[in-house]
Amino acid sequence: MEFILYGNRESGHSYKARLMLTLTQTPHEYRPIDIELPRDRRPAEFQQVSRYGEVPVLLDRGQAYVQSNAILLHLAQRTMKFYGRDAVDHDQVREWLFWEANRIGISVPNLRFCLRWIPDTKPEVLDWLRARALADLDRMNSEFGERKFLLGEIPTVADISCCGYLFWADQADIDLSAWPHVQRWLGDISALPGWKHPYDLMS
Numbered sequence: 001m002e003f004i005l006y007g008n009r010e011s012g013h014s015y016k017a018r019l020m021l022t023l024t025q026t027p028h029e030y031r032p033i034d035i036e037l038p039r040d041r042r043p044a045e046f047q048q049v050s051r052y053g054e055v056p057v058l059l060d061r062g063q064a065y066v067q068s069n070a071i072l073l074h075l076a077q078r079t080m081k082f083y084g085r086d087a088v089d090h091d092q093v094r095e096w097l098f099w100e101a102n103r104i105g106i107s108v109p110n111l112r113f114c115l116r117w118i119p120d121t122k123p124e125v126l127d128w129l130r131a132r133a134l135a136d137l138d139r140m141n142s143e144f145g146e147r148k149f150l151l152g153e154i155p156t157v158a159d160i161s162c163c164g165y166l167f168w169a170d171q172a173d174i175d176l177s178a179w180p181h182v183q184r185w186l187g188d189i190s191a192l193p194g195w196k197h198p199y200d201l202m203s
């Protein structure tokens with residue numbers, strides 16, 4: 001198989017990569033990794049290719065790619081799908097991927113992680129994460145007043161990246177009805193042919 005994806009069902013970063021493979025109808029093998037195991041007890045084949053010890057990892061003809069947004073960019077370039085129309089779009093896609101990695105791809109996942117798995121998280125940490133998440137959702141909501149997707153009328157990997165954890169917003173104790181444009185955008189993404197919810201795609 002040309003493409004092999006290592007991921008985990010609770011990992012939105014893994015979901016982002018598999019959603020791209022699925023939406024582009026790219027044949028691939030999915031190999032789930034138990035990330036509750038200590039890193040040195042995970043399968044040797046995974047340890048060998050996971051530079052930072054994390055999921056997701058994509059193998060493309062044996063070459064390993066790590067970091068979900070780098071994987072998305074690689075797949076966009078390989079398939080020339082979900083990449084926008086021209087060089088200006090490609091630059092904007094890259095900007096959004098960097099934004100996601102520093103903003104909504106940090107705030108919402110970590111808020112969810114602390115609420116679900118770290119019961120003794122200090123309230124001030126939760127407050128900080130929540131404030132960041134709300135600011136990030138405000139930012140995204142303001143994008144969609146005039147545009148269907150982040151770059152306009154066509155979806156790109158920028159959307160695939162930014163939406164990843166938002167299908168689990170409830171697990172981060174976030175009620176998305178406060179951001180109606182974000183809700184509409186998520187609805188449009190979930191209407192794309194082949195879309196599946198994280199738990200249906202990653203199990």
Ligand SMILES: N[C@@H](CCC(=O)N[C@@H](CS)C(=O)NCC(=O)O)C(=O)O
Nearest residue numbers: 011012013035054055056067068069
């Ligand atoms: N910046 C990385 C984050 C990857 C990440 O945080 N992976 C988590 C799951 S969502 C993981 O592998 N955790 C287990 C570990 O670190 O051992 C990306 O975008 O791929």
